[in-house]
Amino acid sequence: MSMDQAVTAEATEQAITAFVSERVKAEVPADQDLFGSGLVSSMFAMELVVHLEQAFSVQILGDDLKRDNFRTIAAMTALVVRLRGGEKPADV
């Protein structure tokens, strides 16, 4: 992973953490299982999908909607970084 990609991943994780923590009104560690802990309803799961699409200009379709991609903040971060993979970071 290049330096730029690492910075992007970190910023992405921070942004997702902020969104999730705000919504569930709790500190959420990046590796916490959101579904297993009952923090996430199906409505919120869909909000997460739409939020990630809007905030990071990606489209999450088909197989990418798998639960495993949304299980933790870390997994969502990895998904976003992967979907943005083809692009240069906006700030370089």
Next chain:
Amino acid sequence: MSEPLAGAREIVDDLVGDRAAEWDRTGLIPDDVLRTLSARGLLCAGVPEASGGLGASSAANGEFTAFVGSRCSSLRSVMTSQGMAAWTIQRLGSAQQHAEYLPKLAGGQLAAVAFSEPEAGSDLSAMTTTIEQDDDTVVVRGQKVWTTAAHYADMIVVVGRYGSGAAAVVVPASAPGVTVTRVAQPSGCRAAGHANVTLDEVRLPATAVLGGGQPLMLLVTTALAYGRISVAWGCVGILRACLDAARGHARTRTQFGKRLADHQLVARHLANLLTSEQIATRVCEHASRCWDQGSPEMVVATVLAKQVGAVQAAQGAATAVQVLGSAAAHEGHVVERAYRDAKLMELIEGSTEICELILADHAVSMPAT
């Protein structure tokens, strides 16, 4: 109305004319009406142009949906099913599946989406239909009930269990093992082609599976989102039809030496109908704006729109029945149909009570203002 739907209302008026009451009575919309609208992309106007659709925004498609709903809720209901099928394919399908199915839905074919089962209505998490992988094929087994538009459909998008999660699968209505049986004389949207669908060892190519592995309720919530916004706009249409009929009657009918509109107790009904129509319209506009902006608020705004729309439509239709009196107290009158159709809208796509539970959950969990 924006460009993709220019002329669409005229086409609908031309096709529907004054036949909605007859369709309600016979329980059938003529095939050529549905095929013509499908071929023009009007039953799922949100399908992107790249996939052969009209690429209408949610706001424009919503206003068009309300227009159709003001003419015939059965036709609007078929539209809702077709749009929901297209949306589900858009969300869950691969690029190849988009290319395979979407141009058909915008090009003359008809589709339905099957969720409910005998033991899984409001509690869709109890569904037992299975989609099982078998080499490069899948086998679909289960029983779906109350599938809107299934009677007309060429393809039925069936939601079921798939591995440890869920998937949707596009089932041709003609596939061996598929039996479609009409629901006899539904109480509302009588010509919407509600049917029960039995899937007896239906074997399909694995390429018919959309997505796969999603949590069941995320898949259901995603697919239903389109159905809900579409029903909500359809309810706006019901309210507009009721308002038109009630004010028309109150302007012309005279009792006790003056127009009904000049009797205060009747005037209140008119005010309430106008209020209902405006409330439902604004809530739908907000939800559609969220869709068009890609805002995560669309999820809750859509449930809110469905809830407000259905409750207001049921109330508004009852009010209109009261204003029209004996003038509308016969089968097939626009207000009599609205009364039956609107009540059904409180039962489908998440009953009023289920929507209330979702909204309550949101109220509890939402951040402080």
